[in-house]
Amino acid sequence: MSKRDKRTIQPHEDYGFFGPDSVTWKVWGYATTPFIGIERATVVEELDPHLLRAVHDTGANYARLDTRYARTVQYFASVAFADSRTVSKMADVLVKVHSKAIGHDPVTGRPYDANDPSSQLWILITGWHSVLKAYELFGPGKLTEDEERQYWAECAIAAELQTCDPADVPRSREEVRAYFEEWRPRLAASEATQQMMDHLLNGANAIVPNKGVWRLVRPIANWSLRTGTIATMPRYMRSMAGVRQSRLTDLLVRPYLRLVFGAVHHVMPLKLLAIRQLSPKLLPVVLPYWNDVPPESPVVLTPAEARERYGYARPSEAHLELRAKQRERVFGRGEAPSDIGIIESQEILGSIA
Structure with a gap:
């Protein structure tokens, strides 16, 4: 990109x-x-029966997977690359969004709440682990031990943007393994879970248009992402999801996807084409990073500094009145929760339609 083009970013x-x-x-x-990375995260997350129920009840993943996925990618990328004001606002409105995702889980018989710290920690760790797993298998490879420790320390910073406790974030590969082993007895795969996981594994079919030259790209993209995502999943998760894939396929897909993602990563036109199709609103977030465009103020803040600067509450303490009203509507009066958080989030994360 030329200097003149950079000035337009x-x-x-x-x-x-x-x-x-x-x-x-x-x-x-x-x-x-x-x-x-993000596809794996959304697939594996569904093994939490409470999260599955929260997502399943909305029907959003079936009715509008493309827009829901675009919003998910935009949020995660913003946490990594956007400025502190933008991310703080996103984190605050997501507490409102999640206030709607409450109810009773018919599998466990217990109430669920998307703002529950345990559920939020599961989403966080699954997301950061999935992104790292994809990077290791289909990107440059494993991090050094020092880099890996720094990566999980930085994950704890991201935890401050959710309702979970940063102290609960694993800080090493061994602690991450222990975390997933601890969660293993709590995972469940109902028929609805398997249906949702299969739907998400075929997500490219909902995102890539079925017209023109895209009609030829679509089945290749879907096979590549589905096969690559399954290759990152441990055998017990595949068994729960009801998906099968040979070890030979796992092995052969690695060099193929390393080549594909290497090309996408290093060839700017390919990168722009892919992101415009996946999540156009992501471009303003990542273009400064891709093109080494410095921020107006070259400083890094902590989430606590940002909350004080912009006047936001800690997520675990945010919008308690709204969350109480939602619980009263759902658990007290048996009514549907309010859509206020979803409505407000569209200005920040784009339309859900």
Whole structure:
């Protein structure tokens, strides 16, 4: 990109919560993230029966997977690359969005709440682990031990943007393994879970248009992302999901996807084409990073500094009145929860239609 083109890119207000020296930028900035990394995260997350119920009840993943996925990618990328004001506002409105995702889970018989700290920690760890797994298998490879420790320390910073406790974030590969082993007895795969996971694994069919030259690309893209995502999943998760894939396929898909993602990552026109199709609103977030456009103020803030600067409450303490009203509507009066959070989020994350 020429100097003149760079001048047309709107710089961020600041470096946000990580910045150019972070491992987060290195890993989350690779081309595997918005495709294999986020797809894997959304697939694996569904093994939490409470999260599955929260998503399943809305029907959004079936009715509008393309817009829901675009919003998910935009949020995660913003946490990594956007300025502190933007991310703080997103984190605040997501508490409102999640206030709607409450109810009773017919599998466990217990109430669920998307703002529950345990559920939020599951989403966070699954997301950061999935992005790292995709980077390792289909990108540049494993991080050094020091980089990996820094990566999980930075994940704890991201935890401050959710209702979970940063102290609960694993800080090493061994602790991450222990976390998933601890969760294993709590996972469940009902018929609805398997249906949802299969639908998400075929997500490219909902995102890539079925017309023109895209009609030829669509089945290849779907096979590639589905096969690559399954290759990152442990055998017990595949068994629960009801999906099968041979070890030979796991092995052969790696060099193929390394080549594909290497091309997408290093060839700007391919990168722009892919992101415009996947999540157009993501471009203002990542273009400054891709083109080394410095922010207006080259500083990195902590989430606590940002909350104080912009007047937001800690997510675990945010919108308690609204969350109480939603619980009363659902658990007290048996009514549907309010859509206020969804409505407000559209200005920030785009339309859900």
